[in-house]
Amino acid sequence: MRRFIILCLAVWSVKCSDDTIIGVKLILIKLCCTQKNGCREMVGYISLDNKSQTDFDAPYVVQVTSPVDHAEEPHWDGRKNILYYVDIHNGGVLAYHYYTKKLSKITLNGETSPVVPIRKNPNVLLVGLNRSVVAVEWDGKKQLGDQEILTTISKQFPKSRFNDGKADKQGRLWWGTIGPESNGYVTPNEGLFYKITRENLENPKVAKAPVSNSNGLAWNKANNKLYYIDTPTLKVVEFDYDDEKGTLSKENRTIFDMRDYEGKLTGLPDGMTIDDEDNLYIALYGGGAVLKVNPTTRKLLKVIPIPARDVTSAMFGGPNLDILFVTSSRVSLTAKERLFYPAAGSLFAVKNLKAKGLPAFTADIVDGVTKRLNLLENLFAPDIFYPTPKESKTVTRNSEIPLWQTLMNTLRSFF
Numbered sequence: 001m002r003r004f005i006i007l008c009l010a011v012w013s014v015k016c017s018d019d020t021i022i023g024v025k026l027i028l029i030k031l032c033c034t035q036k037n038g039c040r041e042m043v044g045y046i047s048l049d050n051k052s053q054t055d056f057d058a059p060y061v062v063q064v065t066s067p068v069d070h071a072e073e074p075h076w077d078g079r080k081n082i083l084y085y086v087d088i089h090n091g092g093v094l095a096y097h098y099y100t101k102k103l104s105k106i107t108l109n110g111e112t113s114p115v116v117p118i119r120k121n122p123n124v125l126l127v128g129l130n131r132s133v134v135a136v137e138w139d140g141k142k143q144l145g146d147q148e149i150l151t152t153i154s155k156q157f158p159k160s161r162f163n164d165g166k167a168d169k170q171g172r173l174w175w176g177t178i179g180p181e182s183n184g185y186v187t188p189n190e191g192l193f194y195k196i197t198r199e200n201l202e203n204p205k206v207a208k209a210p211v212s213n214s215n216g217l218a219w220n221k222a223n224n225k226l227y228y229i230d231t232p233t234l235k236v237v238e239f240d241y242d243d244e245k246g247t248l249s250k251e252n253r254t255i256f257d258m259r260d261y262e263g264k265l266t267g268l269p270d271g272m273t274i275d276d277e278d279n280l281y282i283a284l285y286g287g288g289a290v291l292k293v294n295p296t297t298r299k300l301l302k303v304i305p306i307p308a309r310d311v312t313s314a315m316f317g318g319p320n321l322d323i324l325f326v327t328s329s330r331v332s333l334t335a336k337e338r339l340f341y342p343a344a345g346s347l348f349a350v351k352n353l354k355a356k357g358l359p360a361f362t363a364d365i366v367d368g369v370t371k372r373l374n375l376l377e378n379l380f381a382p383d384i385f386y387p388t389p390k391e392s393k394t395v396t397r398n399s400e401i402p403l404w405q406t407l408m409n410t411l412r413s414f415f
Helices: 335-340 375-380 402-413
Strands: 002-015 021-036 039-046 060-063 071-077 082-087 092-097 103-107 112-117 124-129 132-138 144-152 161-167 173-178 191-196 205-211 214-219 225-230 235-242 247-257 268-274 280-285 289-294 299-305 310-317 323-329 347-351
Touching: 071 112, 071 161, 071 268, 071 310, 082 112, 082 310, 092 112, 092 132, 124 161, 161 214, 173 205, 173 214, 191 214, 214 280, 225 247, 225 268, 235 268, 247 280, 247 289, 280 323, 289 310
Parallel strands: 039 060, 112 161, 214 268, 268 310
Antiparallel strands: 002 021, 021 039, 060 347, 071 082, 071 323, 082 092, 092 103, 112 124, 124 132, 132 144, 161 173, 173 191, 191 205, 214 225, 225 235, 235 247, 268 280, 280 289, 280 310, 289 299, 310 323, 323 347
């Protein structure tokens, strides 16, 4: 059973500067108590409104961004100290800058997920856009460059889309799709799990089929095991993995099953990451938590409560890879539920876990974005970006002035 204790603490906030400000600030500390193997754990939660410096010895959760509808697919790029993630249904690609705490955003013309930077150029991101892999040149701030559609998959399932995916140590993409969604229901067996390489970019190889909702995946430290989630199965399975060849074993073993915890845990397994001791961290969509699981012993080690009902994914980041960044969603919440979970849809940081992650791999299927050679290529190229920003705070999506953009769209409509 999970219980929540909410304490509103009034504390003095003193700022010493040219304009001295002394006032009282309400800090919402949410102590999430979780019953686990007879042991109750408590995790503090600091809301976005609390700007004071806080230092706990025990694990605690910090809300680091404002909410979006459906945050997913966090990826830490240590080269730039940026945490990338997406807002799937609104086409958002977001960059959280660790040191400045600033958040930048671009919006693509469709549903976005996942996002992985490439190896040769840290300013080029590979993004799942509906059923396509697109390359976008973006510095994570205001500078937006070229864009290119690299490949489109799952033509037999035109209503499916990319969902979860990562790059392996060699830079190959392992990206999966989800079948059509309607009122929270996913059409079964209309998803696929792909291996995408330089060599098969025009016709990516299906690594596993069929699946329904291809979701979290992670490689162990030795890169000889791949852990994988197809959400409706309620399981995490383990494949033997050949890193040199990029192949999976035909058989897999179940290392975690939600049905073993019926009545104790709720929700569906969603995104997943791993630490440097090969423990898995599994986001529970509908369960308000991240689970820490030892895949060797198959034991549930810890339940980490998150102040959002629908937890979508997790990724270790920060300069020392010791912060667990967690994404969440509010898209399925009612108005009343949003009042109860005001931070749902935010990016959270779990600190003091006494654990470190493994570096996220970058993609090596392209070296950059192919620049268009002439006006006709620009004219007939499909629109990747929306013509106007959705939010005033977002960066512009392209460098075309509005009149030119209108002319381009008009000309495209004739063909």
